[in-house]
Amino acid sequence: xxxxxxxxxxxxxxxxxxxxxxxxxxxxxxxxxxxxxxxxxxxxxxxxxxxxxxxxxxxxxxxxxx
Numbered sequence: 001x002x003x004x005x006x007x008x009x010x011x012x013x014x015x016x017x018x019x020x021x022x023x024x025x026x027x028x029x030x031x032x033x034x035x036x037x038x039x040x041x042x043x044x045x046x047x048x049x050x051x052x053x054x055x056x057x058x059x060x061x062x063x064x065x066x
Contacts, residue, residue, distance in 0.1 A: 013057035021050045 023029060024046060033042045 011061070013060040014054075017050070017053045017057045020053060024050065 024033075032038075033046050
């Protein structure tokens with residue numbers, strides 16, 4: 001059974017994920033994970049975190065069949 005989202009805030013988790021992604025990829029914070037001494041897999045870990053947050057947002061907003 002699908003969970004119905006609240007009518008006034010259906011996109012709030014998605015907006016939160018978008019804001020976090022913009023902060024990670026568009027601000028000086030990217031210097032932390034793109035530093036020369038950072039491991040080579042670090043950008044992939046950051047992307048995996050954004051994708052996981054997107055999945056959480058879809059789950060939270062009722063975008064799944066359970």
